[in-house]
Amino acid sequence: MISAQDLSPSALAALLAFHADAGVEWLLEEEPVDRFAEFEAMKAARGNGRAAATGGGRAEAVFQPAAPQATVSPTPTQSRDVRPSLPAASVPQVAIPDAQAIQEARFAAESARSLAELRVAMEGFAGCNLRNSARNLVFAEGDPASGIMIIGPMPYADDDRDGQPFAGRLGDMLTRMLAGIGLSRETVLLTNVVPWRPPGNRVPTAREADICRPFIERQIALAEPKQLMLLGNFTARFFLGGNDTIHQLRGEWRDLAIGGITVPTLATLHPQDLVTAPVNKRFAWQDLLAFKARIRG
Template sequence: MNAANDLNPAQLRSLLHFYADAGVEWLLEEEAVDRIAEFEAMRAARGMQAPRETAPAPQQATRPAPARQEQSRAAAPAPNVLPNVAIPDSQAVAEAEFAAGSARSLEELRTAMEAFNGCNLKTSARCLVFAAGNAKPSVMVIGAMPNADDDRDGQPFSGRQGTMLDRMLAGIGLDRADLLLSNVVPWRPPGNRPPSQREADICRPFIERQIALAEPNHLLILGNFAARFLLRSSDTIHQLRGEWREVAISGRTIPAFATLHPQDLVTAPVSKRLVWQDLLAFRAGLRA
């Protein structure tokens, strides 16, 4: 195994990118610590203290003095409760609402999101993956979150899932250049884990503002997370897919249609039949 100082800058950068794609968020110790030896030493120390601790004086065994009880309580260590720094609080949600509401164009919104530091996902992602495509589309396509390819390229629906989406759209006569593509969450969660509820709450003002500024006539929602989020439903994608619904954004009611995410087709090609049925129904709705 090579040490970091044996690598040139390009090799070290590639290694760090590999760790980021694998979900590594923090580097802990500069030197290795033998935790097994440390545990054995602690256990040995406790064993040596055990006889003294298990042989209390007679008066302690019968009735400890009140002062000694108070001293014991004061000496007891407080519970080691660590703040959950990975989840934004309500103040961060309010700041996201203010930043999103202040934007008067998609470009201003992008600038506001790049300057926003209230979401912990930004600290582990390489970049903001903002909406891409036609700024005033007839159809806006919305997925859940960026994956490793999106995070690397800075564009939504890159890599294999992007190729699959292009095929899905081409099948009903659509091209991504004519649409606006985005995600509910604009920063890639570490290891592609699902966003937490608080993380989704803090990102809601941004995606809703994108929709309001783009003013699409129709929404195509991809995947379980995005469908439940935008349709505000606890149903699964298999219950929500294949039917026209409505999404209310900034006083507008927009027809919305949900189907499986392109990544679902990459991992389970058998689902293509269901998606093809959905896309035909979506195309029919566009022409109605």
């Protein structure tokens, strides 16, 4: 087994980045440790110290302070981020109560008067812990004046690495989907519900989605799209509600009232659905033709 001490700083950083991209979130000790016994020993040490301090005027001679918490290794159930750590000033490690985080997100979003201001507000927002594991904020990209907005669920690994929505293989698939109806990345506005990649490409939790909701709703309000396309299960359920699958929600135009405007909205399959199950391409093509007819009509 290769020890971390045997690696150069650059090799170690590359290894950690590889594990992070592979979805590894935590490191564990090689041998099990009885933390319950350690905790009891620490309590006993504290108790002995307090007793000595109040027992006879010799506290300074017999008091034994508890061991600093920093010397205790984490248990297998405790977390340790394996990504190369970013400066604390740029990625605050904070835990904010859900209600407070949502309120702060709403205030930050509503204070923005343009997409550029909204991006700055999101870069300074510390209420969603997803930003602590993500490499980049993945913000909207494309032409806000086009009147066409396409929303996915979240950044994937390629998006997080490049700092742009729909990068890599899935981005190539979306590019082909758009080209089929005469559109391109440059002639639409691309974005995601959640702007930070969840570890391991997992689905965002309800808490994370609620915290990020003010930001995506503000993007829609500022861009004022004439047509909206929702990609995939998570995105369709986020905006349309319910627990129906994308196969039940796709292909039907709905009026979505959001951010003070009402937008004709069509849900369809995500590029990931087409990559993993090519049979889905025929359903996506039907939806794309319906979208083309609407924007050309």
